[in-house]
Amino acid sequence: xxxxxxxxxxxxxxxxNTEIQNAVSELAxxxxxxxxxxxxxxxxxxxxxxxxxxxxxxxxxIDPKTEFIELSSYRDGEExxxxxxxxxxxxxxxxxxxxxxxDIMDTSRTLNFLVDHxxxxxxxxxxxxxxIDKRERRETSLNADYTGFEIAEGFVIGYGMDYxxxxxxxxxxxxxxSKERGxxx
Ligand code: IMP
Ligand code: MG
Numbered sequence: 480x481x482x483x484x485x486x487x488x489x490x491x492x493x494x495x496n497t498e499i500q501n502a503v504s505e506l507a508x509x510x511x512x513x514x515x516x517x518x519x520x521x522x523x524x525x526x527x528x529x530x531x532x533x534x535x536x537x538x539x540x541i542d543p544k545t546e547f548i549e550l551s552s553y554r555d556g557e558e559x560x561x562x563x564x565x566x567x568x569x570x571x572x573x574x575x576x577x578x579x580x581x582d583i584m585d586t587s588r589t590l591n592f593l594v595d596h597x598x599x600x601x602x603x604x605x606x607x608x609x610x611i612d613k614r615e616r617r618e619t620s621l622n623a624d625y626t627g628f629e630i631a632e633g634f635v636i637g638y639g640m641d642y643x644x645x646x647x648x649x650x651x652x653x654x655x656x657s658k659e660r661g662x663x664x
Contacts, residue, residue, distance in 0.1 A: 507539050511541055515541055522545075528610075576602070582640050584613060587619045594607075
């Protein structure tokens, strides 16, 4: 089993890139079908979803407009849990069919905030595509419309996702070893 260390944390291979590509192809197939008669805008959430977004869009036969948005993470010592828009969209999405592309849904507080933020811009429709749906700590009733993988728990890195900004460049997805999970990430 492939493993790696970042600082004092150990991670083990969890989802290989070939398996990721299969899941992304299947998502692209569904999205092609659902959006073929529309001119959608796909929104990538910086920075974690960049790798997924780039693979997903290259597997599409439709021709979506792309936008990027960056939100502050409440994980970065933000006790109050306040989420803010660090970089907003460049283009108006009023009347557009919008698909949010996210790396991982955990509590879903981030996406809940983003859905409210984007709804205030009056899109025609708003859907969510997430590579990973981590259900254990869900805090809202929000669900993804398109999901690559469902996992019960665990902290994952790679394929765009990070641990303190490390590991985004890995092609495969790794999971923090379970004996270390009790410690604060
Ligand atoms: P949520 O608001 O709790 O759903 O968290 C969503 C954000 O937290 C995601 O966009 C990720 O950036 C980050 N996140 C949640 N779980 C993980 C993980 O296991 N690894 C890396 N980042 C994560
Ligand atoms: Mg994210």
